[in-house]
Amino acid sequence: MRVLPQELMWKARAGKGYIDYFKQIGTEFVIGQILNLIGTSSKKNLITLTKLFEKIAGSEGSVRHARRMRWLFETDHPHLSWWQKIINELDPNCRNKFLVNFFVHGYYADNQRKRAKFHEKNGFYPPTVLLSSITQKCNFNCTGCWAHNYVVKEDLSFDEWKKVFDEARDEMGVHIMPVVGGEPFIRKDFLDLVELYPDCIFMVFTNGSMLTDETIARIKKLGNVAPMFSLGGWTEATDKIRGEGTFQMVMEKMDKLKKEGIFFGVSLTATKENAEEVVSDEYMKMLSDKGSLWTWVFHYVPVGENPDATLMPTAEQRETIKQAVYNARNTLPMMTVDFWGDGPEMMGCIAGGRQYIHVNAKGDVEACTFVHLATHNVKTSTLTDALASPFMQAVRKGAPYDGNMLRPCMIVDRPWVLRGYYKKFKPYETHKGAADYLTRPEIMQEIDKYAESVAKVMDENWAKDYYMTLFPLPGEYYHDRKILCSSKVPVGGAHGGCEANGGCKCGKDLSAIEQISKDLINV
Amino acid sequence: MPRQINTENCIKCDVCIPACPVDAITKNNDIIQINPNDCVDCETCWRICQEKCIDGGPDKYLELRTEH
Numbered sequence A: 001m002r003v004l005p006q007e008l009m010w011k012a013r014a015g016k017g018y019i020d021y022f023k024q025i026g027t028e029f030v031i032g033q034i035l036n037l038i039g040t041s042s043k044k045n046l047i048t049l050t051k052l053f054e055k056i057a058g059s060e061g062s063v064r065h066a067r068r069m070r071w072l073f074e075t076d077h078p079h080l081s082w083w084q085k086i087i088n089e090l091d092p093n094c095r096n097k098f099l100v101n102f103f104v105h106g107y108y109a110d111n112q113r114k115r116a117k118f119h120e121k122n123g124f125y126p127p128t129v130l131l132s133s134i135t136q137k138c139n140f141n142c143t144g145c146w147a148h149n150y151v152v153k154e155d156l157s158f159d160e161w162k163k164v165f166d167e168a169r170d171e172m173g174v175h176i177m178p179v180v181g182g183e184p185f186i187r188k189d190f191l192d193l194v195e196l197y198p199d200c201i202f203m204v205f206t207n208g209s210m211l212t213d214e215t216i217a218r219i220k221k222l223g224n225v226a227p228m229f230s231l232g233g234w235t236e237a238t239d240k241i242r243g244e245g246t247f248q249m250v251m252e253k254m255d256k257l258k259k260e261g262i263f264f265g266v267s268l269t270a271t272k273e274n275a276e277e278v279v280s281d282e283y284m285k286m287l288s289d290k291g292s293l294w295t296w297v298f299h300y301v302p303v304g305e306n307p308d309a310t311l312m313p314t315a316e317q318r319e320t321i322k323q324a325v326y327n328a329r330n331t332l333p334m335m336t337v338d339f340w341g342d343g344p345e346m347m348g349c350i351a352g353g354r355q356y357i358h359v360n361a362k363g364d365v366e367a368c369t370f371v372h373l374a375t376h377n378v379k380t381s382t383l384t385d386a387l388a389s390p391f392m393q394a395v396r397k398g399a400p401y402d403g404n405m406l407r408p409c410m411i412v413d414r415p416w417v418l419r420g421y422y423k424k425f426k427p428y429e430t431h432k433g434a435a436d437y438l439t440r441p442e443i444m445q446e447i448d449k450y451a452e453s454v455a456k457v458m459d460e461n462w463a464k465d466y467y468m469t470l471f472p473l474p475g476e477y478y479h480d481r482k483i484l485c486s487s488k489v490p491v492g493g494a495h496g497g498c499e500a501n502g503g504c505k506c507g508k509d510l511s512a513i514e515q516i517s518k519d520l521i522n523v
Numbered sequence B: 001m002p003r004q005i006n007t008e009n010c011i012k013c014d015v016c017i018p019a020c021p022v023d024a025i026t027k028n029n030d031i032i033q034i035n036p037n038d039c040v041d042c043e044t045c046w047r048i049c050q051e052k053c054i055d056g057g058p059d060k061y062l063e064l065r066t067e068h
Helices: A006-010 A018-037 A043-056 A060-074 A078-089 A092-108 A110-122 A158-172 A190-195 A213-222 A235-242 A246-260 A281-290 A315-331 A383-387 A390-398 A415-425 A441-463 A510-522 B044-048 B058-065
Strands: A129-133 A176-180 A201-206 A225-231 A265-270 A294-299 A335-338 A356-359 A364-368 A371-377 B025-028 B031-034
Touching: A018 A043, A018 A092, A043 A060, A043 A078, A043 A092, A060 A078, A060 A092, A060 A510, A078 A092, A078 A315, A092 A110, A092 A176, A092 A201, A092 A213, A110 A158, A110 A383, A129 A158, A158 A190, A158 A383, A190 A213, A213 A225, A213 A246, A225 A235, A225 A246, A225 A294, A235 A246, A246 A281, A281 A315, A294 A315, A315 A335, A315 A441, A356 A383, A364 A383, A364 A390, A371 A383, A371 A390, A371 A415, A390 A415, A415 A441
Parallel strands: A129 A176, A129 A356, A176 A201, A201 A225, A225 A265, A265 A294, A294 A335
Antiparallel strands: A356 A364, A364 A371, B025 B031
16 A cells, blocks of 8 residues: 555654754754755755755654655656745745744654654654634634634633643644634734744634734744635635635735745635635646645535535545645645545544644634534643543544545544544533534434445545555656556656646656666665 | 454454454453444454454445445
């Protein structure tokens, strides 16, 4: 199987003594300096950078990641253009903060040591990502959003959030902190909080309306904030879901951020109504041209009180989204991620602390942004206690269920699993109606029907190996959305769509590439 | 629909017992059983059983699930 088990991924790299430790810290520093000095956007320099990454890698998973990047760079994959775009077009402070905080702190270096320590002490690995709903207040009221379901008298205080972030960073080695809500920028002390964590990257999911010139100037100075704009299609579709004039407003904010050189992205929510639109080639190209460096494709999940289960993208639409995202990621200089279709990369469901955990505005520790059930609150316990609860343990232990990671979700793809956990562990609902999708027969019936239709499509794809991980593995090339990856070199050079991207030229010395591929796989 | 173990093929390697997220698998008198009241049908045991003696997997999907 192409997908490796989770344990292998996090296994600490052998032979890391104290000297190695100092070497590692030194190299982290050096990487920051190199990024500062260079104009290191040339292919050669970036390949050198991946070698340096391999040196500081603290786990076997990160060694593999560094080699994979090197392979992509060697063969002119659009991922190379993504790095070049970041290095050439971003403000130096934002660029360094993103690259160092996300890659070096987030996945490579010293945090792997903290993770191993945490594992030794608690018997399980901590998540790599902490999602926090910093506030539940929002000036928008979008279709499909649950923010207004919560009755929050008071969001967690500044000090309470500080306690959560401190624990996550210092004990678990979490440096990647997506922030959702509500609208995070509504909270006045939010950026003061961010300022305390210069070694973490905050990906802030925002409607864009609160990004004033002042806020943008502050973000540029901080460097560790990456706004992610929520969109739902072209003008008409976005405005219908999110309110009149939203699309135009977001476009203007994107132009401003691009001009300032701030790292930003887009978060799309695909529903049955807009799925084809949001993943169309034209739309993806537009986002990339506008300067989006990261595009998330989320799917509508029928959460909240009395949700509309018929709005979920159908099984066929999910397949379309999956292929479109693969294609965009492998042809455009934009990191594009499909929340469900990329199950194989994440080795199945990431909830419950397997890769991420969600703390809501009241402090309840929820297994997933879409599972509003909790057993602990950070006001009265620690994140570690919450992660050690039998409910979270079960969520982590069960995935990836029967092994088919194209149906990773315990809410909509395997609803009986979450219903079983709910019955057995009795977590509390974090707002009224939070368990509606697990208990109300008419919604359950709709979700069951959906799960069955998804299984028909995705079980066949899984059996035929019709899926890929984020990028081609060493020795493989991306062709197109029908073939996906293979070890055959595509006609006209390396990697399907990168010619359009200004990347590859034909006639390269393939024997050298073959040798590199062998080295990367065998070392 | 809870899973069942085909006791004839079971080699009693016990790997499924600690793997179950809801502790529904027990060993009594040298026979491994799945407690139908606890089973949440996640198919983890099916995935890790080397002898393939547990119901489940894609082929079983419709047969088992239509009863839902």
